[in-house]
Amino acid sequence: MTHKIVYRHRMEYDTKVAGVVLPVTLLANDRVAAVNAAVDTGSTLCVFQHEIAERLGIMVEGGVEDYVSAMGTIIKVYGHEVTLVLEDLSMDLMVYFPAYQHIPRNLLGRQGFLQRMLFGLDDYEGVVYFGYHGDQ
Amino acid sequence: MTNLEMAPDAQQNLKKLLSSDRPLALTADDAPEAKIPLPEHVKPLLQQIFTELARGREVTVLAADTEMTTQEAADYLKVSRGYLVRIIDRGEIPSRMVGNQRRLKVSDVRLYEKKMGKIVTPPIKMRDMSKDMRWLAEHRDEYAGKWVAVYEDRLVASGDNARDVYAEVDRVGLPQTMVTFIEEPLPQRKAERA
Numbered sequence: 001m002t003h004k005i006v007y008r009h010r011m012e013y014d015t016k017v018a019g020v021v022l023p024v025t026l027l028a029n030d031r032v033a034a035v036n037a038a039v040d041t042g043s044t045l046c047v048f049q050h051e052i053a054e055r056l057g058i059m060v061e062g063g064v065e066d067y068v069s070a071m072g073t074i075i076k077v078y079g080h081e082v083t084l085v086l087e088d089l090s091m092d093l094m095v096y097f098p099a100y101q102h103i104p105r106n107l108l109g110r111q112g113f114l115q116r117m118l119f120g121l122d123d124y125e126g127v128v129y130f131g132y133h134g135d136q
Numbered sequence: 137m138t139n140l141e142m143a144p145d146a147q148q149n150l151k152k153l154l155s156s157d158r159p160l161a162l163t164a165d166d167a168p169e170a171k172i173p174l175p176e177h178v179k180p181l182l183q184q185i186f187t188e189l190a191r192g193r194e195v196t197v198l199a200a201d202t203e204m205t206t207q208e209a210a211d212y213l214k215v216s217r218g219y220l221v222r223i224i225d226r227g228e229i230p231s232r233m234v235g236n237q238r239r240l241k242v243s244d245v246r247l248y249e250k251k252m253g254k255i256v257t258p259p260i261k262m263r264d265m266s267k268d269m270r271w272l273a274e275h276r277d278e279y280a281g282k283w284v285a286v287y288e289d290r291l292v293a294s295g296d297n298a299r300d301v302y303a304e305v306d307r308v309g310l311p312q313t314m315v316t317f318i319e320e321p322l323p324q325r326k327a328e329r330a
Contacts, residue, residue: 012266014273023265023314032260034314036272044228049317051283051298064247081250085262093253104319111228112253132255 007120008131009087015126022128024108026095027083029057035106039119039128043068043109046084046095047077052106053097056082060097068096075103084113089132091116147190154183200243206231209245213252223248260312268314276318285315 013020019038026033026048033055035048047068053060063078077096084091093112108114120129142150153160160179161171174182181197188195204212209229210220224231224238229248231238267288275284275291283301285292292313293304305313 012269014269014276016273017276017319023262023269025260025262025312027259032312034262034265034312036269036314036316044226049298051302051317055298055302055315064251079251081253083256083259085258085260087262088258090256090258091253092256094251104317111251115252116255 005118005120006131006135007118007129008135009089010127010129011087012125012127015123019105020121020123020128021105022086022108024106025085026052026056027085028080031056037106037108039114040107040109041114043107044111045077045079045109046093046107046111046113047103047109048095048097048106049103050097050100053080058082058097061099063097064094066096086130089117089130142190147186150186151183154179154186198242200241200246202242203239204242204245206238206240209240212245213249263312265314272316272318277321279318280320281318283315283317285313287313 011022013022019040021036021038024035024037026035033052035052037046037048045066045068050060058080060078060080063080066077066079068075068077075098077098079094079096081092082095084093084095091112095112116133118131118133118135122128159176160174162174163171185195185197206220206224207217210217213220215223220229221238223229224240228251229240229244231240231244233239268286271286271289271291272284279294282294282296283298284294285301285305287308287310292308292310293301295301295304298315298317301315305315
């Protein structure tokens with residue numbers, strides 16, 4: 001049996017770095033932050049660096065408390081509503097920021113992001129295909 | 137509660153009033169002297185109710201600790217019941233068992249709704265960042281462990297902390313300048329590249 005999925009977007013990514021890293025833009029409080037984030041199917045939440053929250057004028061510790069686990073370490077994070085733009089796709093969702101700085105990367109997890117998307121990965125070519133779920 | 141039989145002008149005026157900072161009070165036509173002040177925190181709730189009614193939607197006001205069945209929660213979130221059950225099984229929404237059925241608190245379902253977010257029209261046009269990504273791929277080793285600001289194929293700023301880099305970005309003023317931290321490569325990757 002074969003299956004056919006049509007994706008709206010195609011994007012190349014750098015295969016020399018760990019993970020599928022894409023450029024996204026976050027908006028909150030009339031401020032904009034263009035950043036890089038790795039697609040992470042193993043992460044429930046979308047987690048961004050503390051420094052990005054500062055850039056967006058977000059008081060991190062005023063958000064909804066939650067926890068993420070990374071390599072056996074539990075990290076406290078705080079959820080805030082932002083708008084995330086990837087190409088011409090956009091969603092208002094809750095993303096999480098750690099209380100402290102120096103988290104090395106941003107993660108695009110399932111809740112709010114992957115659950116709204118269809119993703120096709122061609123790691124051999126270093127290409128992702130994506131669109132909204134139900135877009136076809 | 138359904139329907140809002142109100143002239144569009146009256147709806148607009150009501151919206152303006154409810155979103156203003158002015159203190160509001162309730163009065164009856166036949167007893168204008170008896171004014172009941174409207175608590176400030178009720179205004180957003182009333183605004184939401186009128187907005188939904190004006191759109192022709194049905195409105196039900198529920199206390200946050202009211203419980204819902206999985207079907208009611210699935211209808212509220214506009215997902216299938218099967219999908220909702222998977223979310224509950226993953227622990228993303230707390231539930232309790234009543235007999236052999238799950239019950240969810242309205243407040244938990246509403247919090248999940250916020251977390252789940254919604255698709256919106258992009259508020260800005262995201263610029264094409266393929267050149268930025270290419271620049272990062274080509275200069276990754278050179279700037280490992282640093283914050284960099286890139287605009288197309290140009291380095292705008294680099295440094296050990298994001299604050300200084302963002303300060304330079306603001307000074308230069310290029311819109312949607314990408315700012316990112318470049319991770320140190322793993323030791324074996326470093327050796328491969330040497």
